[in-house]
Amino acid sequence: MTLALPVRQTLSPLWRIGALLPVLLVAFGLALTSYSQFDLRLRDVVTLVLAFDPDNLKHQVIASLRLPRALAATFVGAALAVAGLVMQGMTRNPLASPSVFGVSSGAALAFAVSATGLIAWVAALPLLLVTFCGAGLAGVLVFFLGGLHRTPIHPVRVILAGVALNFLFLSMTRGAVILADENAYGVFHWLTGSLGNVTFDDVRLVVPWTVLGLAGALWLGQPLNLLRLGEERMQNLGGGLRQVRWLGSLVVVLLVAAAVSVAGPIGFVGLMVPHIARALIGSDYRLLVLACALLGAILLLVADTLARGLRFPNDSPVGILTTLLGAGFFLFLARRKILEAMA
Amino acid sequence: MLRVLSLFLVLMLYGASLAEVRVAGELGDVVLPAPPQRVVALEFSFVDALATLGVSPVGVADDGDAARVIDPIRAKLDEWTSLGSRSQPSLEVIASLNPDLIIADVERHAAVYEDLQRIAPTLILKSRGETYEDNLNAVMKVAQAFGQEEAMAERIAQHNAIMDAYAAQVNSNATVQFAVSSEKGVWLHGPRAYAGGVIARLGLNSPIPEETEQAYIQITLERLVQANPDYFLVGEYGDQTAVDTYKQNPLWSVITAVKNDHYVETDPRLWSLNRGMISAEIMAGELVEMLGTSTAAQ
Structure with a gap:
């Protein structure tokens, strides 16, 4: 086995991760300037960084609207991608992701109940707490219904539990929206996942929790590497299976709740990005966490920029684009699995 | 004897067709044998139209809150039974009110149009997302159902005069x-x-x-x-x-x-x-x- 990877091989993926940084910068710059009726240019970003002029309308648009939006896209993208990676690692199932496993929809349901004011005392609680509880509840349900507390886990059982819960939460969310009707006009839109109205308050909310979640995911890197070898083997090598699963679940819930409370349930980022990352840098989870964070940020920045252009000058929710992309990706993945199984 | 009977039948049908009113809805005509007495409205715009005609609806899809209809309109009407939300009015409550006319919104209620027709004659008109002109057309159709076109035309002329007066001040x-x-x-x-x-x-x-x-x-x-x-x-x-x-x-x-x-x-x-x-x-x-x-x- 390749527990101790040769130096040459570990270096190369690190360089590749490094190469993602300039890509992230370009995507960030594009997100700051593209599709605006104010004719924003990268030059405006540069002059803004050099000397911010509060009376300059372009500077104000970039600094007070585009910047929080781009920052939110960066961190939400990173959070969702890493949450997907940890879920796939924990369940050893390539189809696992927050949107397929009901964790996003659990958080979304909690948000919908809060935003429509169906239960008055829930509406009074802070948003992050509400979505965190929703994601947490979904996480706990998938954890036990899917049999993650047992060894060995049954991959099909985990999927079935996740998909079933996902649909349960989706239908309950729809129910909440229908019951509240006109008040829920915005909720319905939000359920597609959108970054249109994020502010610096949202950024302040998502950044610390995402950073905390990423730190947890990095710590999980080595145990997830061991888990990849199989559950028995991992335990033979001294890995604490139970501990990994609990901490992993906590990390996933934390990341998803932070992302959903700011941007709504943006679908499929957590499914797509880990696969792209694996194709790019291999299967070492310590590196995959970094790569997924960067790739997730890039993907969401680009998707949000494109979504803004979809019906320019009006905004479209970014969730439309990621779901379109993701559904195709999902089919591609399923097909490849079937072909593999047949071969 | 049979001939007399059939003649009688024909006469009856003819008489009925004289009294009956036909109004063209967005998804089909509605035929009313007599001016409706018990009306339910599934959107707020129809309540405004009914208030103008002096007809109190027996039921309104008011999202469970009668206060969603503004006071000047509510003051002209008797209390009504709530039919629930506008997107999903309760068919059961509608049926229990025994209406002889349902006024529905083509945008929201096209999907339940057939179910509504089974309960009572249903006039389906534009409401959600309608333009100002659409609304005036729809109001006229509501008036037709009550045989009050002339009164409504008069009211619309009065409305136009009021709006012209306001426009002149702007x-x-x-x-x-x-x-x-x-x-x-x-x-x-x-x-x-x-x-x-x-x-x-x-x-x-x-x-x-x-x-x-x-x-x-x-x-x-x-x-x-x-x-x-x-x-x-x-x-x-x-x-x-x-x-x-x-x-x-x-x-x-x-x-x-x-x-x-x-x-x-x-x-x-x-x-x-x-x-x-x-x-x-x-x-x-x-x-x-x-x-x-x-x-x-x-």
Whole structure:
């Protein structure tokens, strides 16, 4: 086995991760300037960084609207991608992701109940707490219904539990929206996942929790590497299976709740990005966490920029684009699995 | 004997067809054997029309809250039974009221049109997302169902006179924009929306004349700053809504309406929910007052 990877091989993926940084910068710059009726240019970003002029309308648009939006896209993208990676690692199932496993929809349901004011005392609680509880509840349900507390886990059982819960939460969310009707006009839109109205308050909310979640995911890197070898083997090598699963679940819930409370349930980022990352840098989870964070940020920045252009000058929710992309990706993945199984 | 009977039958049918009224709905004609006595309305715009005719509906899909109909309209009507939400009115409650006419919205209720017809004759008209002109047409159709076209034509002429009088008081080519704001977003009511129609009726302009397809346009602050209305009216659903987060942003004060203190918070029930002549006249009054006080202040 390749527990101790040769130096040459570990270096190369690190360089590749490094190469993602300039890509992230370009995507960030594009997100700051593209599709605006104010004719924003990268030059405006540069002059803004050099000397911010509060009376300059372009500077104000970039600094007070585009910047929080781009920052939110960066961190939400990173959070969702890493949450997907940890879920796939924990369940050893390539189809696992927050949107397929009901964790996003659990958080979304909690948000919908809060935003429509169906239960008055829930509406009074802070948003992050509400979505965190929703994601947490979904996480706990998938954890036990899917049999993650047992060894060995049954991959099909985990999927079935996740998909079933996902649909349960989706239908309950729809129910909440229908019951509240006109008040829920915005909720319905939000359920597609959108970054249109994020502010610096949202950024302040998502950044610390995402950073905390990423730190947890990095710590999980080595145990997830061991888990990849199989559950028995991992335990033979001294890995604490139970501990990994609990901490992993906590990390996933934390990341998803932070992302959903700011941007709504943006679908499929957590499914797509880990696969792209694996194709790019291999299967070492310590590196995959970094790569997924960067790739997730890039993907969401680009998707949000494109979504803004979809019906320019009006905004479209970014969730439309990621779901379109993701559904195709999902089919591609399923097909490849079937072909593999047949071969 | 058979011949006499059939002659009698033919005469009866003929007589019935004389009394019956046929109104063309959006999805088909509705035939009413006699002027309806028990009417249910599945959208607020029809309540405005019924109030104009002096007909109290027995049931209204009022989202479970009669106060969603503005007071001037409610004052003209008896109490009604709530039919639940407008998107999903309770068919059971509708049936239990034994209506002889259901007035439904083609946008919201096309899917249950057949079910409604099984309960009672159903007149399906434009309501949600209708234009100002659509509304006047729909109102006329409602009047037809009661055989009151003439009275309604008179009322519409009176309405036109009132609106003309208001329009004459407006001497401005300012841009005026109405929006609703909820917890998760702000929607501009464009030129196609009812509020946009009332604004245009007074000879005022829209800051977004290019938005001719959608009635309601969800926006970001960036779009709003770019549209830059001279007057900005917002109807809020809730205490803390998306427009309040806009106010925190330095770009908020760049908007002409805000700069000149022409940002007004108004009643979303009046401006968005209760589309109809009664509402339009109150809206026009608000607009004239807003423009008047501001020119006086200058």
